Amino acid sequence: MQNRAMIYGYARVSTNGQDLAQQLAQLEAAGCAKIYREKISGASAERPQLKRAIGALDPGDVLMVTATDRLARNTRDLLNILHAVKEAGAGFRSIAEPMVDTTSQLAEVVIAVLGVAASYERQRIAERTSAGRAQAKARGVKFGRKSALTPHQQAEARRKLDAGDTQRSVAALFNVSQATISRLQG
CATH class of the missing domain: 1.10.10 (Arc Repressor Mutant, subunit A)
Structure with a gap:
C-alpha cells in the first residue's frame, strides 16, 4: 500500500495585532490536510512550527503557504527553506503567487525573484520604522518601559x-x- 501525498499548510503572523483566521481559511479551502500555525516574526530563524511542518513532509507531499512573505522575509531564508522542502522530496506552493510551484521548470527563477522582493520589502519596512521612530522622538515621544519610580x-x-x-x-x-x-x- 502506497502513501497518498499530503498537502500541509503553514501560516504565520508576526505581531499580536494580526490574526491567522484569513490564512487558515485560505489554506483549508486549498485542501491542506494539516496546518502548522506560528505567531513569530519571519525575521526570526527560530520557527519551531515551520521545522515541524518540514519534518512531516514525505516524498510527493506539498507545503503550501498563503504568500511567500508568510514563509520568509529574505532571499537566503527562503532558499534555505525551499532547499529543505526539496530535500524531503516534497513540493512547495504559494496561493497568492500561483506561479510559485516547485514542480514547474520556472519555479526556481520565480522563487529567487520573489525572495529578492521580500528582502527588499523587509528593508523598506525597517527604513520606514526607523524614520517613524526618529520623527516620534523629535516630537518628544518616550520609548521603552515606564519607570518604576515617579x-x-x-x-x-x-x-x-x-x-x-x-x-x-x-x-x-x-x-x-x-x-x-x-x-x-x-
Whole structure:
C-alpha cells in the first residue's frame, strides 16, 4: 500500500495585532490536510512550527503557504527553506503567487525573484520604522518601559543615596529592584 501525498499548510503572523483566521481559511479551502500555525516574526530563524511542518513532509507531499512573505522575509531564508522542502522530496506552493510551484521548470527563477522582493520589502519596512521612530522622538515621544519610580521618587532615592544609604536599602524602601536604583546613579 502506497502513501497518498499530503498537502500541509503553514501560516504565520508576526505581531499580536494580526490574526491567522484569513490564512487558515485560505489554506483549508486549498485542501491542506494539516496546518502548522506560528505567531513569530519571519525575521526570526527560530520557527519551531515551520521545522515541524518540514519534518512531516514525505516524498510527493506539498507545503503550501498563503504568500511567500508568510514563509520568509529574505532571499537566503527562503532558499534555505525551499532547499529543505526539496530535500524531503516534497513540493512547495504559494496561493497568492500561483506561479510559485516547485514542480514547474520556472519555479526556481520565480522563487529567487520573489525572495529578492521580500528582502527588499523587509528593508523598506525597517527604513520606514526607523524614520517613524526618529520623527516620534523629535516630537518628544518616550520609548521603552515606564519607570518604576515617579520623578519625585527618583529624586528622593538619589538624595538617600547621596546621604550614604545603600542601594539595597533604598530599593527596599521603594519596593523596587536594586538594579532600578543602580540605574539612577548611572
